[in-house]
Amino acid sequence: MAGHVYTSQVVWTGNRGAGTASYRGYDRTWDIAVPGKPVVHCSNDPLLGGDPAKMNPEDLLLSALSACHMLWYLHYAAEAGITVTAYEDAPEGQGEVGPGGAGRFVAATLRPQITVAPGADLAEAEAIHHRIHAVCFIARSVNFPVSYAPRFVIAD
Template sequence: MAKSHDYTAEIIWTGDRGEGTRRYRGYDRTWRIATPGKPVVECSNDPVLGGDPAKPNPEDLLLSSLAACHMLWYLHLACDAGIVVQAYEDNPLGIGETGPRGEGRFVRAVLRPKITVARGADLAKADALHHEVHHFCFIARSVNFPIAYDASYVEA
């Protein structure tokens, strides 16, 4: 039987310049993510839509969440498989599209981790693990767009 998990966050709009949403260009697209016991994350809209480019936007957060979830499960599966990972970094790419009414969506993502493994590791086995992660990763199992993997490996 499946276990239920609850996640909470408080989203607080911080973009009122004194007139609320009276005018479209009269308010900022900024907010805070507050989760109990964790640092506050200051966010904004995509700069294309008037957001602050110095702050994470929803698309950044989704792509980062996807890559982080994949990484954590990859590390777990690598440990179980006897693959010793010594470093892991990813530069994921999310590809989105905007429709004629301004509606947007992700159409696919490519995770591009660079993984340092112990010398002599079975690289074919290490690479195959990426295709197992999607069976476990909460985020990957929740999105409706395809995710590809383009990993590279360095032996230490």
């Protein structure tokens, strides 16, 4: 089996001067830096006092799941002779918080709107979604169910 190595640098940026001397005395912010790519400024979930203008871990996980699915979808569509001219997704993740405050995702639904060329086999276009979970790196790595609610648009 071929291996892949991914690297990233996560740097906490929330030290207001006294570090973690008190629980409320620091920010839950950090930067993600991958060599050669723009820095992503992050914060924790706004429900926990995070900055709503910054990406949080939950945003990143859901976005990664959606992007991985999209890339495999485009691959399989091309192989099947289905011409996709636009693809956008509005995924939704459902989470729960346990009695001790620990949270987790319990499900995610991908809701892509896919524009295809006239004459596309919509049954095949739909069926592709159900093959992706077996190969998508991210989908294979999560421990919650992922469902699909695609919508197809025929290009003008």
